[in-house]
Amino acid sequence: MPSVSLSMPVSIPESVGTESVGGVSDQAAGVEDAGLGLYVHWPFCISKCPYCDFNSHVRDSIDQERWGRALVNDLESALAAVSTDVLRPLLSIFFGGGTPSLMAPETVAAVLDVLSSRGLLNAQTEITLEANPSSADAERFAAYRDAGVNRLSIGVQALDNEALRFLGRAHDVDEALDALAAARATFSRVSFDLIYARTGQSPQAWRAELERVLALAPAHVSLYQLTIEHGTRFYEAQARGNLTVPGDDDAATMYEDTLLRCKEIKLAAYEVSNFARPGEECRHNLIYWRSGDWIGVGPGAHGRMGQGDGRVATRQWRSPEKWLDAVENTGTGFEASEVLDAPTRATEMLMMGLRLTEGVSAKRFERMVGETLQDTLIRDRLDDLVEGGFMEVSQHGVRTTRQGRNVLNTLVSQLLP
Numbered sequence: 001m002p003s004v005s006l007s008m009p010v011s012i013p014e015s016v017g018t019e020s021v022g023g024v025s026d027q028a029a030g031v032e033d034a035g036l037g038l039y040v041h042w043p044f045c046i047s048k049c050p051y052c053d054f055n056s057h058v059r060d061s062i063d064q065e066r067w068g069r070a071l072v073n074d075l076e077s078a079l080a081a082v083s084t085d086v087l088r089p090l091l092s093i094f095f096g097g098g099t100p101s102l103m104a105p106e107t108v109a110a111v112l113d114v115l116s117s118r119g120l121l122n123a124q125t126e127i128t129l130e131a132n133p134s135s136a137d138a139e140r141f142a143a144y145r146d147a148g149v150n151r152l153s154i155g156v157q158a159l160d161n162e163a164l165r166f167l168g169r170a171h172d173v174d175e176a177l178d179a180l181a182a183a184r185a186t187f188s189r190v191s192f193d194l195i196y197a198r199t200g201q202s203p204q205a206w207r208a209e210l211e212r213v214l215a216l217a218p219a220h221v222s223l224y225q226l227t228i229e230h231g232t233r234f235y236e237a238q239a240r241g242n243l244t245v246p247g248d249d250d251a252a253t254m255y256e257d258t259l260l261r262c263k264e265i266k267l268a269a270y271e272v273s274n275f276a277r278p279g280e281e282c283r284h285n286l287i288y289w290r291s292g293d294w295i296g297v298g299p300g301a302h303g304r305m306g307q308g309d310g311r312v313a314t315r316q317w318r319s320p321e322k323w324l325d326a327v328e329n330t331g332t333g334f335e336a337s338e339v340l341d342a343p344t345r346a347t348e349m350l351m352m353g354l355r356l357t358e359g360v361s362a363k364r365f366e367r368m369v370g371e372t373l374q375d376t377l378i379r380d381r382l383d384d385l386v387e388g389g390f391m392e393v394s395q396h397g398v399r400t401t402r403q404g405r406n407v408l409n410t411l412v413s414q415l416l417p
């Protein structure tokens with residue numbers, strides 16, 4: 001990479017503001033408070049997908065009442081542990097998993113009742129539930145809406161029956177389309193996920209599938225590249241030589257095609273894998289990516305919370321049975337917390353914030369880390385990365401280019417001492 005001078009405008013301006021530099025969420029990047037969220041983890045699925053490394057488990061039977069009680073108790077303990085100056089109306093609540101559409105709607109209602117009784121919900125609170133597109137799950141959509149859910153995120157994953165079988169999914173394309181239609185008839189905000197760069201998929205095949213996706217007129221869609229994660233069945237198959245995925249060039253072509261087509265229809269790529277119409281961005285994920293505060297409850301849930309000038313990370317017991325046991329015996333599923341030091345806060349903030357098209361706000365960085373971006377980043381490296389077309393410096397901070405977002409880990413490791 002060429003070396004360039006530290007002179008402006010390549011380096012970060014000394015004075016930063018909130019002026020827009022383009023992109024859907026630049027204005028939002030200037031907001032002072034990235035918000036408070038709540039994540040609720042439901043750890044069960046009807047089967048384990050071979051690519052999945054989430055904290056998801058298959059059990060013969062689940063005592064819904066017992067699990068519902070435990071989630072409410074874990075939530076009440078977690079709320080009691082949050083200092084009153086941090087507790088404020090929630091920007092977002094996210095029921096994730098696992099498959100939360102296997103939860104009894106009464107559990108969702110009970111969780112929301114706790115929050116409502118404490119004045120933590122308002123008309124703006126985004127309340128998302130992740131759903132599998134099976135017809136059985138779709139039958140519960142109206143009950144989730146009645147409980148208070150106002151946004152549904154559906155794991156469609158592919159619009160190709162052979163690919164769905166390959167991904168180990170229990171639904172087919174028709175079922176997914178029916179579930180999507182039912183979700184749209186029930187909720188004003190609906191998102192769905194797909195996985196591309198699958199075994200045997202050519203860029204041409206993805207282009208055709210992408211057209212079918214876009215013909216569904218999504219207001220928000222998540223398009224993830226298949227990654228083979230350690231500890232999954234796909235990982236073992238790949239290690240044995242029984243599974244291959246498209247090469248880097250084909251995967252890059254698929255990503256470029258995705259960006260191009262979404263741009264053409266004005267579906268903004270506000271994050272590496274997430275696309276939305278203006279105002280339809282997932283507020284919950286924005287809390288993570290902007291390093292806001294969130295409470296995590298349920299097995300394996302993580303939280304992050306401002307504490308004085310610092311930041312604390314919390315985690316709940318990961319194993320469902322261990323978590324349940326802890327809640328029933330001690331009133332909380334809390335396992336441990338850790339005060340994050342400034343270098344860790346800086347790394348987290350860059351790793352998360354540089355995924356976003358809007359980038360990292362210099363103001364928020366300084367408040368979060370206790371040092372300015374100018375003092376934290378290695379200036380020569382930043383200049384090199386800007387010169388190389390990987391990063392941009394804006395009025396409000398720094399951000400990655402499309403090229404930079406492809407090599408995020410390397411880029412962050414280069415920027416920090």
Ligand code: SF4
Pocket residue numbers: 044045047048049052053054056097098099132155
């Ligand atoms: S449904 Fe989702 S959480 Fe459950 S095993 Fe499949 S990918 Fe993992």
